[in-house]
Amino acid sequence: MRVGLLTGGGDVPGLNAAIRAVVKRGVGQHGHHIIGFRNGWKGVVDGDIVPLTRSHIRNVLPIGGTLLGTARFHPHSAEDGMDAVLATVENEHVDALICIGGDGTLHAASKIAEAGVPIVAIPKTIDNDVWGTDASIGFDTAVTIATDAVDRIHTTAESHNRVMLVEVMGRHAGWIAAASGIAGGAEIVLAPEQxxxxxxxxxxxxxxxxxxxxxxxxxxxxxAMPAEGTSMQYEMQLGQFGQIVAGGISERLKQEIEQRTGFDTRVTVLGHIQRGGTPTPTDRILASRFGVAAIDAVTRGETGVMTALRAGEVELVPLADIAGKVKHVPQALLDVAAALA
Amino acid sequence: MRVGLLTGGGDVPGLNAAIRAVVKRGVGQHGHHIIGFRNGWKGVVDGDIVPLTRSHIRNVLPIGGTLLGTARFHPHSAEDGMDAVLATVENEHVDALICIGGDGTLHAASKIAEAGVPIVAIPKTIDNDVWGTDASIGFDTAVTIATDAVDRIHTTAESHNRVMLVEVMGRHAGWIAAASGIAGGAEIVLAPEQxxxxxxxxxxxxxxxxxxxxxxxxxxxxxAMPAEGTSMQYEMQLGQFGQIVAGGISERLKQEIEQRTGFDTRVTVLGHIQRGGTPTPTDRILASRFGVAAIDAVTRGETGVMTALRAGEVELVPLADIAGKVKHVPQALLDVAAALA
Amino acid sequence: MRVGLLTGGGDVPGLNAAIRAVVKRGVGQHGHHIIGFRNGWKGVVDGDIVPLTRSHIRNVLPIGGTLLGTARFHPHSAEDGMDAVLATVENEHVDALICIGGDGTLHAASKIAEAGVPIVAIPKTIDNDVWGTDASIGFDTAVTIATDAVDRIHTTAESHNRVMLVEVMGRHAGWIAAASGIAGGAEIVLAPEQxxxxxxxxxxxxxxxxxxxxxxxxxxxxxAMPAEGTSMQYEMQLGQFGQIVAGGISERLKQEIEQRTGFDTRVTVLGHIQRGGTPTPTDRILASRFGVAAIDAVTRGETGVMTALRAGEVELVPLADIAGKVKHVPQALLDVAAALA
Amino acid sequence: MRVGLLTGGGDVPGLNAAIRAVVKRGVGQHGHHIIGFRNGWKGVVDGDIVPLTRSHIRNVLPIGGTLLGTARFHPHSAEDGMDAVLATVENEHVDALICIGGDGTLHAASKIAEAGVPIVAIPKTIDNDVWGTDASIGFDTAVTIATDAVDRIHTTAESHNRVMLVEVMGRHAGWIAAASGIAGGAEIVLAPEQxxxxxxxxxxxxxxxxxxxxxxxxxxxxxAMPAEGTSMQYEMQLGQFGQIVAGGISERLKQEIEQRTGFDTRVTVLGHIQRGGTPTPTDRILASRFGVAAIDAVTRGETGVMTALRAGEVELVPLADIAGKVKHVPQALLDVAAALA
Structure with missing residues (x-):
């Protein structure tokens, strides 16, 4: 079999661990050829390939990022994008695709599955908001980095008698905020869900x-957003690709808090450090299990699915089931954050 | 209400996070009095108490160990132990007990529940072998420490062309070995299950x-043990309290491997560093959720149970259901370890 | 002897280690009384004191921040500030002062020494720009945090083909930039010196x-600033207390680089995380050595001095010698950064 | 110029950073050819070479170990070893050698220098006992790992009321013990010097x-050893290559302490984890500076020397000056450890 492999969307720690698992299992045990596409769907559209062998994956397990490169590019949003994908699949004699990505990539995957290409998706997102799976690659590492930052900021807050705002990623769901808030002992956690x-x-x-x-x-x-009808006005600032401009909400909050309380208030926007560097063991294990499960599914001909963690077991869920859904932080977790404030 | 609280068995990272959650929630929101017992069941037997207030739990969230102290002592194994426990419960006017511990403590808890004392248990063990819960406090931190060690040893193994044996904890179950083996990219994982x-x-x-x-x-x-009928003789060496003597199996393996292959082989026994220091965010969150759930259960009068994580949710399982059972590493996880060797 | 102790200026990791050393050595071996002043010079001016005993310093060695609190307040800049300091010294029967701080605190110390108060200073600054000492408390930890961030950002830069700007602290001297740039393998390091x-x-x-x-x-x-006569205009933005507004120079650079190269360019401003959390062993050892040296000097009556590290030895340098001087990054270190770009 | 490069003796974190600096500076700026020898002096003796280009050193800065491999082999101790080294130097047209190593390698370097080969040495040893330099590659990382272990063991010691013995490396000098003991707040530090x-x-x-x-x-x-005439008998156990058998002294101490005090006493032998994994920023910077200085010295024809750190500056010291000397921990540092017990 010739299996195409790509990583799409923003990079997260653990992508290399998943690539390694697909290649080790696919080449070493199933005897497949694994064809890597460079820079996400862009590489599929452009036919930019690199054959992946065991030598490519030596020592990559603890390394963040993706050796294949990635890009925020979606074939179904680009002109003739889908046609180009199908052409590459045919020209390169690709029997099946494995794509590792978040919302955008999973959406693309379901479109491509509909077009008849056998495909298996592996969920990754530091935001943890992919529906249908208890965990996605990258989240545990992001929480670890954010908690480390909250720990560090704790000592400054206490030494200087300040209010410290720490802005973490999470546009549609507040998983990192809730987790690092509980783990770091924050007094207040603000999530989009609430x-x-x-x-x-x-x-x-x-x-x-x-x-x-x-x-x-x-x-x-x-x-995070102010509730409608409350006394704070806030227009979310959106940048390129629709991501929220960093520091938007927390800078506004700082102004309000300083004005209304007189407390010295400071903002730290964690930004890119949340998505880079050595993955935690949890992310390496999850990525390894997902990689093995994906190439095994492809080998069995079970496609049009996404690997998912459910109650500790790796399962396969139909791509059609997850499209357009967001996994929100459950109220119970936000309640724990509030209970321990 | 007066609620007694204790930590029993070996210390693990995250105990203080659980204590903090019980006290914050119990004192701050339910208005209970929390009575801490020093050094596990020994403190209950001896009536060695310390009233716990908010000031005791300041800044303990990221600190390993247990501010209450702990001991490997079980009342049901000591002469008049159970009677002494019941006497203290009566003398101190304790309405309910929360005990945080592993196998031994859970066993004691079920005996005490049978004797009519309202009790809620919180599972902790770096070995992850408590039955009935997907996770116990301390395991994630232990895996993180063990993986860090495997990562470090990796560079020495490669630079010196050696076989490196890393011995991790896990007497009855190989969870740390399987997890740190997959996460660290070990060639071979040896677990008691196999x-x-x-x-x-x-x-x-x-x-x-x-x-x-x-x-x-x-x-x-x-x-880990050689299979019966195979060509290696090995007598497990047991120390005080029945724990396996560190370095036993790995030193034997080193001798066999060196003798039969001629490869330079070295042993590292991680030992106590696996159970100390700052807990990971995952352990802090788990401990915080368990602590809140335990004091809430006690408050509702739902006792004779253990807090458990199941598919991401915190639930309560009857103590009677878990007694004497060991949660083993599933074959699927050992297969992933083998697949990525 | 009654010895007053305070921490002034911005908090850094290692302050508690220095406090611990002063108290352990001072109380335990010299038999002194150690009087802590809360929130830096403000506590001296206000007579806000806390007697420090061995119980105050338990377990503080690995904890960031300062248990005494700190503030960016300088008595010589406040009205009647110096008089208030002298009054407190007299009222509290303080025989000598030990102050731990950076530029501002050292300046205050030299003024107070001139006014006849026996004083010994201990240098701390994550910027490493205190003149007269090879190292100040906090720098090594800041470099470690900044390098960790550069490592993390490295994988994102590579995966996404981006230019990543990482802004670190260093208003007058580029020590953190040079050190984390070399350690993190940055292509370009921009320091105020150049x-x-x-x-x-x-x-x-x-x-x-x-x-x-x-x-x-x-x-x-x-x-960092553009050279005069070059094609980039930049006005440094100064906030309260004269500190540079975070993100000022790097945001400007991002605009220039994107405009002129077309490369996707992103900014991360590390901010407060550089100055908090667990100190590195190097900072704990330095702080411990400085603390012991300071209380020993006070005991011997050798005052008007600052503890300094010189070629691995702790020495004492006259406060008068260091006033108004900045220790810049030597050209040799900037050359190494450039050589390895 | 053709410059030979090798790493000898035990691996330490930072070797790759030094290799990278030699190659980047040597190839990129001086236009030299860099010839790597595999597995230390063994590769020189056997003529086992690998030409080093920029592609070999990509991303190796944060990686522990040595991409060249290493071995505990010394040409002056092997039969015809020196002749083989000289033959390889001639056959491979090597104009100069750069060797990165500890005691044994430095000794070999001085022999080879005497034989007329232009050579520059770079000191590495986690033990920090190379004479003539304030610091050697690997020490700072080893201290960081050892301190982390002491921190972890601290929480177990306190929770269980135990005496915990932590055995660290340091056969002839107690640098790691003194540094991690002060940084970790140990009650007692035992070093060979005392x-x-x-x-x-x-x-x-x-x-x-x-x-x-x-x-x-x-x-x-x-x-560490008992003083002569004191009441403890101890024969040091030496393994292959004369290294002390791990656990020797600490296991003996455990027996004595338990017997004489009755306190529950446990031993942790850190072993190999002290010498592997990601180097600290300090070690990366030191290695980078030494690498640049070594290739610059070779280029200028200044050989028969070792790079050294002295009062923050990189200098060159004659190999002849350092032979057979050990840099011991100064009494002042042991006194600080004792003062803060």
Whole structure:
């Protein structure tokens, strides 16, 4: 078999571990040829390929990023994109595709599956919002990095009697915020799932700083928003590709808090460091299991599916089931964050 | 309500996070009095108590160990132990107990529940072998430490063309070995669940060093054993409290491998570093969720249960259901380890 | 003896290690009373004190921040500030002061020494620009954090073919930029010591991306500036207390580079995470040695001095010698950064 | 010029950073050919070479170990070893050698220099005992790993009321023990420089556990020894290559302490993890500076020297000056360790 492999969307730690698993299992045990496409779907459209052998994957397990390169490019949004994908699949005699990616890539995968190409997807996103799986590659590492940052900022907050705002990724779902907020012991966690009321935040801070402690940490997901009808106006600023402009919401919050409380308030926007570097063991194991499961599924001819973690087991879910859905942080987890504030 | 709280058995990272959650939620939101017992069940037997308030739990979230102290002591194994526990419960007017521990503590908890004391248990063990829950406090941190060690040893193995044996904890179950073996890219993982054949190991090493690479890493659970009828004799050495003597199996393996292959072979026994230090975010979150769930259960009068993680949700399982059972590494995970060797 | 102790200026990792050393040595071996002042010079001015005993310093060695609190407040800049300091010294019967701080605190110390108060200073600054000492508390940890960030950003840069700008602290000196740039393998390091020419940077990037690699990492000290007469206009933005507004120079550079090269360019401003969290062993050892040396000097009556590291030995240098001087990055180190680009 | 490059002796983190610097500077700026020898002096003797280009050193900066391989083999100790080295130098038209190594390699280098081969040495050793330089590659990383271990063991010691012995490397000098002992807050540091009296240790432990705390941490260098005439008998066990058998001294100490105090005492032997994995920024910078200095010296024809760090500057010292000398831990540093016990 000739199996095409690509990584699409933003890079996350653990992609190389998944690539390694597909190649080790595919070449070493199934005897397949694995064809890598460079820079995500762009490489498929352009026919930019690199045959992957065991030598390509030596020592990549602990390395972040993706040896194949990636790009935020989606064939179904580009002119003649889908046709180009199908042409490459035919010209390169690709029997099946494995694509590792987030929302955009999974959407592309379901379109390509509909067009008749055997495809298996592997979910990755530091935001953890891919529906149908308990975990996606990259999330655990992102939470670890964000928690490390909250820990560091904790000592400054306490030493200087400040309110510290830490802005983490999470446009549609507040998984990183909730997890690093609980793990780092933040006083307040703001997630897109639960629009906030600035008046309540200010009351909480005033009470806390009067009664208990002279500092506070607030972890803010980039997609957090004030509740409608509350006293804070905020227009989300969107950049290229629709991502939220970093620092948007937290800079606004800083102004409101300083103005209303008089507390010295500082912002740290974690940004790109959340998605790079050595993956945690959890992400390496998840990626390894997903990689093995994906190439095994392709080999069995079970396609049009995504690998998923469910209650500790790796399963396959139909791509059609997950399209357009977002996995939100459950109320129970937000309640734990609130209970331990 | 007056709620007694204790930590029993070996210490693990995340115990303080669970204590903090019980106290924050119990005192701050339910208005309970939390009575800490020092050094596990020993403190219950001796009536050695410390009332826990918010000031005791300041800044303990990222700190390993347990501020209450712990001991490997079980009341049901000590003379008059159970009577002493019941006496303390009565004398201190304790309405319910929360105990955080592993096998031994859970066993004690079920005995005490049978004796009519309302009790909720929280599972902790770096070995991850508590039945009935997907995860126990301490395991994720132990895997992270073990993987870090395997990563470090990897560069030495490769630079010196050696076989490196890394012995990790896991007497009855090979969870740490399987997880750190997959995450660290070990060539061989030896777990108690799968008795090994030294002849096969030697053949594999000889083939690999001839054909592919001049080094190998073997992760060995302390409880790994040769299969019956195979050509290696090994008597497990047990120390005080029945724990396996560190270095037992790996030193024996080193001798066999060196003798049969001539490869320079070295042993590293990770030992105590696997159970100390700052807990990972995953362990802090798990401990926080378990702590909140335990005190909430006690408050509702739902006792005789253990908090458990199941498919991402925290649930309560009857103590009677878990007694005497061991959660083994599933074959699927051992297969992934083997597939990526 | 009654010895006053305070930490001033921005917090850095290692302050608690120094406090611990002063108290352990001072109380335990010299039999002194150690009086802590809260929140830096503000606590001296206000007479806000806390007697420090062995119980205050338990377990603080690996904890970032300062248990005494700190503030960016200088008595010589405040009205009647110096008089208030002298009054507190007299009222509290303080025989000598030990102050741990950076530029501002050292300046205050020299003023107070001139006014006749026996004082010993301990240098701390993540910027490493205190003159007269090879190292100051906090720098090694800051470099470690910044290098970790550059490592993480490296994998994203490479996976996405981007130019990544990482802005680190360093207003007057580029120590963190030079060190994390060399350690992280940055292509370009921009330090205040060496005003840059944007035309050269653009030429270098174009050449590199054409000939060698499709990504680049630039580490920028917040105080980096374009050389006079070069084609980039830039007004440094100063915030409260005269610190440079984060993201100022790097955001400007991003615009220039994107405009002139067309390369996708992103900015990460590390900000507060550089100054918090667990200190490295190097910072703990330095702080411990400085703390012991300071209390020993006070005990011997050798005051008006600062502890300094010189060629591996701890020495004492007169406060008068260091006033108003900045320790710049030597050309040799910037040359190494350039040589390995 | 054709410059030969090798790494000898035990591997340490930072070797790849030095190799990278030699190649980047040598090939990229001086236009030299760099010839790597595989597995240390063995590769020189056998003529086992690999030409090193920029592609070999991509992404190796943060990777531990050595891409050239290494071995504990010394040409001056092997039959015809020196002749074979000289033959290879002539046959491969090597104009000069750069060797990165510890005691043994430096000794070989001085012999080879005497034989008329232009050679520059770069010191590496986690033990930090190379004479003539303030620092050698690998030490800072080893101290960081050892301190991390002491931190982890601290929480177990405290939770279980134990005496914990941590054995670190250091056969002839106790640098790692002193540094990680101070940084980790150990109660006792045992170094080869200061033979210990077991009676004093036992008295100290008994007093401490009665008066202050119920746990203690002892960091022991593998080469620590009882003072002559004291009441503990100990024969150092030497393995192959004369290294001390791990666990020798600490296992003996454990027996003595348990017997004489009754305190539960445990041993952790760090072993190989001290010398592997990602180098710290300090080691990467030191290695980069040494690599640049070495190839620059070779280019200028300044040979028969070793690169050295002195008061923050890189200098060159004659190989003849350092032969047979050991850099011991100064009394002042051992005094700081004792002062903060």
């Amino acid at each position: 629009p906030f009321d600035i008046d309540k935040i200010v009351r909480f801070l005033k009470h806390r700083h009067r009664a208990h402690a002279s500092f506070s940490i607030i972890v803010v997901a980039e997609g | 008795p090994f054949d030294i002849d096969k190991i030697v053949r594999f090493l000889k083939h690999r060093h001839r054909a592919h690479a001049s080094f190998s890493i073997i992760v060995v659970a302390e409880g | 005003p840059f020419d944007i035309d050269k940077i653009v030429r270098f990037l174009k050449h590199r991306h054409r000939a060698h690699a499709s990504f680049s990492i630039i580490v920028v000290a917040e105080g | 033979p210990f009296d077991i009676d004093k240790i036992v008295r100290f432990l008994k007093h401490r556990h009665r008066a202050h705390a119920s746990f203690s941490i002892i960091v022991v260098a593998e080469g």
